[in-house]
Amino acid sequence: MEQLDNLILSWNASAVLQTGEVAQFSLRIYKPQFEEGRGYYCVVECPFLRKEHFKIFGVDEVQACELSVSFINQMIEDDVVRMLDEFGQEIAIPEIDWEAFSVKQ
Amino acid sequence: MSRPFMLHSTIGRTRNVDLEDIHRTKKALRDLGFYRQPRYGITRYPDEALFRGIEDFQRNRGLRVDGTMKPGGETERALESVLRTNGVPSPSPMSATAGETTKSPRVRRYERNDETMNGSASGNTELAFAFAPAIPAIVYEIAQYFGMAVMAAYAWWMSMSDNQKEQIRQKVNDSENDEDGDREDCDYIYYNVDIPTCNAIEKRRGKRAGARCRATAAERYAACLKGVPKDQWPPLDTWNN
Numbered sequence: 082m083e084q085l086d087n088l089i090l091s092w093n094a095s096a097v098l099q100t101g102e103v104a105q106f107s108l109r110i111y112k113p114q115f116e117e118g119r120g121y122y123c124v125v126e127c128p129f130l131r132k133e134h135f136k137i138f139g140v141d142e143v144q145a146c147e148l149s150v151s152f153i154n155q156m157i158e159d160d161v162v163r164m165l166d167e168f169g170q171e172i173a174i175p176e177i178d179w180e181a182f183s184v185k186q
Numbered sequence: 187m188s189r190p191f192m193l194h195s196t197i198g199r200t201r202n203v204d205l206e207d208i209h210r211t212k213k214a215l216r217d218l219g220f221y222r223q224p225r226y227g228i229t230r231y232p233d234e235a236l237f238r239g240i241e242d243f244q245r246n247r248g249l250r251v252d253g254t255m256k257p258g259g260e261t262e263r264a265l266e267s268v269l270r271t272n273g274v275p276s277p278s279p280m281s282a283t284a285g286e287t288t289k290s291p292r293v294r295r296y297e298r299n300d301e302t303m304n305g306s307a308s309g310n311t312e313l314a315f316a317f318a319p320a321i322p323a324i325v326y327e328i329a330q331y332f333g334m335a336v337m338a339a340y341a342w343w344m345s346m347s348d349n350q351k352e353q354i355r356q357k358v359n360d361s362e363n364d365e366d367g368d369r370e371d372c373d374y375i376y377y378n379v380d381i382p383t384c385n386a387i388e389k390r391r392g393k394r395a396g397a398r399c400r401a402t403a404a405e406r407y408a409a410c411l412k413g414v415p416k417d418q419w420p421p422l423d424t425w426n427n
Contacts, residue, residue: 118382118385119377119381119382119385120381120384120385120388120396120400130411136377137404137407138381138384138400138403138404139397139400140384140388140393140396140397140400141393144397144400144401148400148401148404151404152404152407152408155404155405155408156408156411156412158227158228159223159227159228159412160227
């Protein structure tokens with residue numbers, strides 16, 4: 082389990098599925114780390130998809146963040162019709178601006 | 187208000203296609219009843235069912251039946267018209283790169299810094315074909331098992347130690363032909379095959395090539411986890427072009 086201070090995205094929504102059901106959707110993406118022989122990766126937790134986390138790799142921190150979001154979007158695109166916030170407004174998983182995030186730290 | 191249905195490039199059996207075009211066209215044809223969504227969902231990659239769906243649509247509308255759709259052509263215009271008439275919203279991609287050209291901004295960033303690689307990379311590509319190595323038979327089996335291009339599988343095979351080669355040989359020989367992609371295999375292929383291959387590609391051909399490779403590796407990983415048959419996975423992009 083990753084430490085919460087390494088969290089760079091914590092996102093929650095209600096997912097409206099193709100079947101009409103509504104499911105709770107939560108997504109956590111952690112700060113990129115480096116693994117020798119593979120490159121930079123983000124740990125991605127998405128219980129809607131599976132209990133175990135994913136490790137998504139990129140050529141650098143920026144791509145690791147980008148691919149983490151696009152990977153999740155690809156995983157849900159056929160099952161989830163739309164995502165809604167607590168007010169019933171349609172929302173989408175935000176892109177992670179790693180360059181802006183790393184400057185703040 | 188949904189945007190009109192418009193292609194970026196021609197869709198056809200022998201064409202280099204735009205993946206977002208494929209995705210949107212499949213969704214549009216599905217909504218009109220000309221494409222049956224597979225149980226594993228709609229992929230961005232062309233398949234025979236798509237071309238048959240286009241032909242069925244063309245036949246239904248009295249158009250020339252050739253399984254091809256060109257930007258601004260009669261089939262595209264007819265599809266747009268039917269979607270509008272039926273009140274079916276023109277499918278739009280969910281990704282943030284909607285409306286952009288084929289190359290993802292995730293990869294275009296690296297092209298600006300890697301322009302000097304292009305000339306040498308294309309030269310290396312020609313040399314790679316001119317001096318094609320004798321490829322062991324196991325590499326073809328690996329390529330088929332892991333859903334890789336043969337040259338990518340060969341590059342990966344050559345980067346392995348003798349112990350690793352023996353483990354892979356055992357795995358390929360012992361496993362059944364699981365076309366649906368078992369989830370454990372998905373993690374294995376992504377972490378132990380595709381990503382190390384991309385790492386090796388990056389070292390040999392530069393950051394842009396590594397970025398392209400990793401982008402396709404993530405797409406393959408998602409396709410596998412969704413149960414897409416291996417022969418429909420996107421290829422691992424191992425070329426710098």
